Structure formats: C-alpha cells, structure tokens
Amino acid sequence: MSSPHIRRPASVQRVMMTVLVALLPGIVVYVWQAGAGILVNLAIATATALASEALMLRLRKRPLWIALSDGSAIVTAWLIALILPSIVPWWLTMTGVLVAIVGAKHLYGGIGQNPFNPAMAAYCAVIVAYPALMSQWPSIDGVDFATQLHLILGGSREIDGITGATALDAMRTGLRNQNDVRSILGSGTGTFGFAGGRGWEWIAAGYLAGGLFLLVRRVITWHLPFGFIAGMGLMAGVFWLAAPNNFPSPLFHFASGGTMLAAFFIVTDPVTGTSSPLGKFIFAAGAGIIAWVIRTFGIYPDGIAFAVLLMNICVPLINHATQPVPVGQRKDSRP
Amino acid sequence: MKARIFNPRGGVKPDSHKKESSESPIRHVPLPPRLAVLLIQGSQGSARTIVTVGDRVLKGQCIGEAEGADGTAIHAPTSGTVTEIGYYPMAHPSGLSSQAIVIEPDGEERWITYEPLDPATADRDELILRIQASGIVGMGGAVFPSHLKARSNIKTMIINGAECEPWITCDDRLMRERAANVVTGSAILALLTGARQTLIGIEDNKPEAIAAMRAAVRNMEPVTRKCPGAGKMNVVAVPTRYPTGERKQLIQVLTGVKIPPNERVTKYGTQCFNVATAHAVCRALLHGEPMVSRIVTVTGNVERPGNYEVLFGMSIADLLAFCGVKPDTTRVLMGGPMMGFALPSLDAPVIKGCNCLIAASNELFPPSAPEQPCIRCGDCVDVCPTGLQPFEMYWASRTKNLDSARRHHIFGCMECGCCAYVCPAHIPLVDYFRFARSEIRARDEEQKAADQARTRFEFRSLRLEREKSEKAARLAAKAAETRAKAAAGGNAALIADAVERARTQPPAQDNAEQDHQK
Numbered sequence A: 001m002s003s004p005h006i007r008r009p010a011s012v013q014r015v016m017m018t019v020l021v022a023l024l025p026g027i028v029v030y031v032w033q034a035g036a037g038i039l040v041n042l043a044i045a046t047a048t049a050l051a052s053e054a055l056m057l058r059l060r061k062r063p064l065w066i067a068l069s070d071g072s073a074i075v076t077a078w079l080i081a082l083i084l085p086s087i088v089p090w091w092l093t094m095t096g097v098l099v100a101i102v103g104a105k106h107l108y109g110g111i112g113q114n115p116f117n118p119a120m121a122a123y124c125a126v127i128v129a130y131p132a133l134m135s136q137w138p139s140i141d142g143v144d145f146a147t148q149l150h151l152i153l154g155g156s157r158e159i160d161g162i163t164g165a166t167a168l169d170a171m172r173t174g175l176r177n178q179n180d181v182r183s184i185l186g187s188g189t190g191t192f193g194f195a196g197g198r199g200w201e202w203i204a205a206g207y208l209a210g211g212l213f214l215l216v217r218r219v220i221t222w223h224l225p226f227g228f229i230a231g232m233g234l235m236a237g238v239f240w241l242a243a244p245n246n247f248p249s250p251l252f253h254f255a256s257g258g259t260m261l262a263a264f265f266i267v268t269d270p271v272t273g274t275s276s277p278l279g280k281f282i283f284a285a286g287a288g289i290i291a292w293v294i295r296t297f298g299i300y301p302d303g304i305a306f307a308v309l310l311m312n313i314c315v316p317l318i319n320h321a322t323q324p325v326p327v328g329q330r331k332d333s334r335p
Numbered sequence B: 001m002k003a004r005i006f007n008p009r010g011g012v013k014p015d016s017h018k019k020e021s022s023e024s025p026i027r028h029v030p031l032p033p034r035l036a037v038l039l040i041q042g043s044q045g046s047a048r049t050i051v052t053v054g055d056r057v058l059k060g061q062c063i064g065e066a067e068g069a070d071g072t073a074i075h076a077p078t079s080g081t082v083t084e085i086g087y088y089p090m091a092h093p094s095g096l097s098s099q100a101i102v103i104e105p106d107g108e109e110r111w112i113t114y115e116p117l118d119p120a121t122a123d124r125d126e127l128i129l130r131i132q133a134s135g136i137v138g139m140g141g142a143v144f145p146s147h148l149k150a151r152s153n154i155k156t157m158i159i160n161g162a163e164c165e166p167w168i169t170c171d172d173r174l175m176r177e178r179a180a181n182v183v184t185g186s187a188i189l190a191l192l193t194g195a196r197q198t199l200i201g202i203e204d205n206k207p208e209a210i211a212a213m214r215a216a217v218r219n220m221e222p223v224t225r226k227c228p229g230a231g232k233m234n235v236v237a238v239p240t241r242y243p244t245g246e247r248k249q250l251i252q253v254l255t256g257v258k259i260p261p262n263e264r265v266t267k268y269g270t271q272c273f274n275v276a277t278a279h280a281v282c283r284a285l286l287h288g289e290p291m292v293s294r295i296v297t298v299t300g301n302v303e304r305p306g307n308y309e310v311l312f313g314m315s316i317a318d319l320l321a322f323c324g325v326k327p328d329t330t331r332v333l334m335g336g337p338m339m340g341f342a343l344p345s346l347d348a349p350v351i352k353g354c355n356c357l358i359a360a361s362n363e364l365f366p367p368s369a370p371e372q373p374c375i376r377c378g379d380c381v382d383v384c385p386t387g388l389q390p391f392e393m394y395w396a397s398r399t400k401n402l403d404s405a406r407r408h409h410i411f412g413c414m415e416c417g418c419c420a421y422v423c424p425a426h427i428p429l430v431d432y433f434r435f436a437r438s439e440i441r442a443r444d445e446e447q448k449a450a451d452q453a454r455t456r457f458e459f460r461s462l463r464l465e466r467e468k469s470e471k472a473a474r475l476a477a478k479a480a481e482t483r484a485k486a487a488a489g490g491n492a493a494l495i496a497d498a499v500e501r502a503r504t505q506p507p508a509q510d511n512a513e514q515d516h517q518k
C-alpha cells in the first residue's frame, strides 16, 4: 500500500445520498401542492432503476454491491420521476428509467463513462415516443390521490377536466394567438401563480432550497447553477426588456418548468459535464441559453432536456478550450 | 511586523494528530548494542569507508568521507569499535540494501574534538566544506546535500518550519526547545547564500514554536548579528494546510512567487532549508559537532509517543520497541501519512531523513475502501496544489495513453496525495501516476535505445557508403595515374609495371597448393 495512507471520509455514496436529501424539500412541496401520486412514481422509478442496474452489472460481470450501493441509479430514478408528468402510466416511468440506466449509462460503460445525462436522455426518448402522454400534466390541485393512482396504474385515461396546460404551454399558446404577456398572465384560468405556474413555483422554490444546501455542503460549486440561471436569465432578460409584451420575464422562466431542478440537480451531474470552473460555467450557461431558445421558439413543453444533451455533446470541445494552466506555468503549456 | 501571506491554490486539511507526540519534551534513547550507519543516506550523496573492522572510533569521528563533490560524510554516532562492514536494509520503499559500518558502542560517548568555525571571519569555502564534512543533509526528508544548496546565491532564504504533514512534530519540538540554534544556523545559511532577507515559515497550529522562534530572533546571539542578512529575519505564521511545507508551496505562501514544477528555486532567487538543517549547521560550525543524531517523532500505535533524539544507525525495530509499539501494529510508516511509505523491513537503521515513524494499526489507519469508477466530480482538481487535472491524468494512465498523461503534466505532479485523499471514488490516484510515469520513462528509454540503434545503423550505412565512394575515387585516381603514365612513358612503362606486379605477387597455384597441404 502506498501514499497517501489516509483518506478523507468521503465516498460516491455519501455524495449521492446528499443529493437525495437535497431533493427532499422539493418532493415534500410537490406532495403538498400536487398530491401524493409523485411518491408512487418515485417508488416505481427507484425499483426499476435498482433492478435494471443490478441486471446490467450482472450482464457486464461487474461486482454488484459497490455499484448498486453508490446511489447514482436512485438519483437518476428520482430525477426522471420528478420531470415526468405525475400521472403518466407506470410503464412510461419504467421505460424512461430503462432508457436511462440501460441505454444512456451502461451501454456506454457505466458510471463515469457515459457522455449523456441519463435522466435527460430518458426524457427526450419518451417525449419523442409518447408526446401525448407527456403533455398531460395534472392541474395543480384538481386531482385526488385515488385518481392519480388509477392513472398511474394504467387505468383508462379519462383526463378531461383534470389536466391543465402548464405555465410554459399556456404562455406559448397565448403568445402564438397574438395575446400579450400581461393579458395571458391575467387570464384567470388558474394556471399562473405570482411568478410561474401556480403551485409549481413553490415546488421550484423547494428545489432551490435543496440546491442551496448542496452548495453549502460543497457537493456542487456555484459555477453550474449560476451559469444555467445566468444563461437563461440573460436571454430572457434581453428579450423581455426589448419587448415586454411578447416575452415573459426572467423570473417567469426561473419559476416555471424544470429550471430550478435543472440548475441545481441536472446540469450539475459531474459525469456528463465539464471539469474546470470556467468550463462548468460555459457548459451551464450554454444549456440555459438553448433551453430558453427551445422554450420560446420550439414545440416541446420544456427545452431543458434537449439543451443539456446538446451541451453534453460540446463537453469535449469545452474541456479542450478551458484546460487550466498549472501553477506558475505559461498559457501555452495547456494540455 | 505583519508579514504578507499569499494563499496558494488547493491543499487539504487532514486531522493533524500532532498532540499525541508534541506535548512532551525531546527524550533520549539508551545506547543500543550496535549502530549500523549506512553509507548511502539518500538518493543523492554517498560516502566512502575510511575505517576497517577492528578500528576504535570516537563519537563524531568521520568513518566515511564524502564521495565526490556531491557526497556527504558520515560519522561515528558514538565511541566504540567497528565490528562489521556489511549490508543492511535501507529505509526505502524499494527494500534494497546498502553497505553500512557497524559500531559496537563502548558506552563512554567520548567525542572527537573539532575546532569551531567563526562564520564572521572564516572563509565562505571553508564554511561550506565544513558543512559537507559534517555530513549535513536536508533533514525534512529530502536528504539533499546541504553544502550544494548553501553554495547558491539568492535574495530570499526560506526556513521551513511548516511541518504540514499530520502526526509529525519533530520540528515543532526542535523549535520550542532549541530555537536559538535554529536561528543561528539560519543566519549562517543566510550569510553563505548572500540572502538579504530570511523568512521562517511556521504553520499557525504551532503557537509555542512561533513564540519561541520569535523570541530567539529578538535575542539573537552577537555572533549571529554579525552575519549580514540576519538583520532581516522574520518569523511568519502561515495558515495550517497540507502541503504548505513542500518547499515551492512554502515559497509561494511567503513570497507569492509561483515556481513551476520543472524549474529550480534558485532561478527565482530563493532557497529553502528545513529548521532541523539550520540547527545542524549551527551545531557543526559553532560547536564542531558533525551530524550523529536527529530528532525522530515516534507516534501512532505506541505506548509512549513523542520525540526522541536518536543516533543514526539504531535499528528502527529497537527504537519502536523502546517506545512500546503495540502488538496490533500492521505496518510502520516512515515520514508522514500523506507522503511517507510503509517500511519494507524494520531492521533498517535510522537514517538522516527519518523524521517520523508512525506505527499503523487498522484502527488508526483503516484500509482504503474499494476503488470505484471516477465520477469526474472534480474534487481532485480543486485540491491539487499544482493546478493539475488529476482525473485526466488518471484516465490517461488507466488507458495507457501516455502522451495524454504527459500533456496533462504528469511530470509536474509532486505526489503530495491531496487528490487521492479527497477522491470519493477511493481511487489510488498517486499510484496510477507513479505507474504511468515509470511507463513513460521506460518507453523513453526504449525510444532512446532504438534511436541509438538507428543512429548506429545509419552511421554504418554512411561508413559503407563512404568507403565505397572512397574506393571508387581511389580506383579512378589510379586509372587516371595509369593513363597519365601511359601517356608519358609509352607502352614500355606499362609493361615494366606489369612485370613488376607479377614478380611481387606469388603465383596463384602456389597459393592453392599451400591450402591443400594444410
């Protein structure tokens, strides 16, 4: 055995557990605002993730316990459950998790080797395959747990009256119909709250709280969340200032859709991100900018997943351009 | 005066574990039954035996003289008889052996007398020769011959009392108890190197040492005051952080100068000496005492942890036994836990670089958790004091992409171990780097051998080529000569020439016959 002979009490497991703990405030608010159905989805996703992870490890002839207990599969599972509409049928959640664990993670060689964020890859796959199901979001307080359970367990999808447009959808449709931002927000459909989607903005606040906890615990550095929020805020801010009737404010973007979850829990995935602080900032800001563009000009409910995958592709490029220079060395000694 | 501190990047703060050994005064160890002084004390500087078995020696008598300009002398640690010159294991990760002079003490501890040298009046060369003859080497663990460093010409001298590795407290105790000698030695070194200012860096977790050293600087002995450079001597408390005690790190903390891994500190007008080295210089010049012992921290899984004044050549096993090493000790580390190594053999004698021995048990040093895949979390990047990207070097080493490893400055890594210390995936990063470096070196060697072979081959073809063209030139010259002769003397000359040739050459069939008879 050689030096160093001591190790800081740190482990991948501990990192992942901290991330899970940090997701709890958001989940608690989610249950409070939108009902306990999300817990069922979380359970389905977790079970699928662990089972498929174990299966893949067995097939790849890797030791089971170390990788299974590192918690990374559970983090992926929770993120997928949280970004899917909370009333999707069970098999859709399972499909998403399988795409993430089997496709995006293990086929690329397992944790550490995968270039694409597994949760985002899963989201993109299911939204392309099942666009209709993926657009059925329950209205915030309109669905009781029994109905949620019925829908999740694959019951007949009589969803009229219990789903509603998300804030992003309502905004986009309104703008396409030549309404201005203020009249859309004031339309009194119960979709909007004080900042983003009614109810959802509180869930976003829960994610923000958890994210700050991760910052304090130094699991993540500020470059990623700040970069993402800054990138999105810059685009939203410029257009909003130029044409406030046609573009919603940065605050609306921050509080709607998956912005907070993405800023603190998704772009912060270390495996599929960049390494240097500057690289991290560029990566996250790029994702924020692209997400805003897709939200504003695209057809999908939220653009974050595509934005992150696009930036995943750019990682080698960013890494190459932002290699840090060793202490005391000249710039041209960059690797 | 409040000195400025320059905070370097990275570094870690492991549990210090200093209190275990720092709270009791330096203790003496009884004379062991024999002392085996190794002729090779470090990777640089060896000695040549000048005694034979049966010789009686005095304490401090030179028994091995410096070999070459880089060599350092070794001395009898006590008075007694040379009983053996044989091979003993070295305290080195390789477990190799080296020649040692074994002395059986007579128990009288009779010193040889050397004349002290007055640094204020003695010649610089004389002083430096005395340092070499006294066998002084870097005592921080590097064991670099001090006379070589004392010869440099610098502006700022750094005296290293940082002692950033956990568990080690020998410099702490030395500064608390013998501050005056450390300060005097520092002043002498400042004189030799021409330094205009001297900065003594001590980590702020050693307030007693800082106080003692500050007092010593204030009450400097008159002899020291005469040394120019001593006037601007400053004791600076530096923040506790590993690896601030690494010399380039300490230089950066104290002066702000960032020295790249591949460049010499003297190029930047600085040089760094350990406090124990300064102490040894003082003893050697002012008291005529060569290096025969050092302070060793013995700590960890022992009954009586503390600091011990140990004669060179004492077996490490004996020393540990004296300190009450506990039975559940699994291995013994020499140096600190961050950069030290597990001793392959406890029969190795104590050498000049042996600053600390840590008896390790599974409880104090739990075995590392199994290695997991790298998750690219970047923690290793954050702590690397050199600003490298350890995980990139790791991926490159793992996949044997040696060019990439080199491009990521794998040779700039000082093996401080900060990256492996924090890695949540428990990857033994430094091991990977050592492996990749040896692979690169091996490949370079091969490349060199291949290049040499090619050069040889090319040279040979060149030679053949040249011989061929020379031959052609000779033939052409000869033909020209013949033509010229023919032109000058007509056929007669040609015929005479042919006759002459036939006469001097034996007939062909004679040759054949002779061959036949054989």
Ligand code: SF4
Pocket: B373, B374, B375, B376, B377, B378, B379, B380, B381, B390, B391, B394, B419, B422, B423, B424, B425, B426, B427, B429
């Ligand atoms: S600390 Fe370990 S897991 Fe994290 S990037 Fe470095 S090598 Fe990889």
Ligand code: SF4
Pocket: B383, B384, B385, B386, B387, B388, B389, B390, B412, B413, B414, B415, B416, B417, B418, B419, B420, B429, B430
């Ligand atoms: S061991 Fe090398 S790579 Fe690791 S932190 Fe130290 S200098 Fe950096």
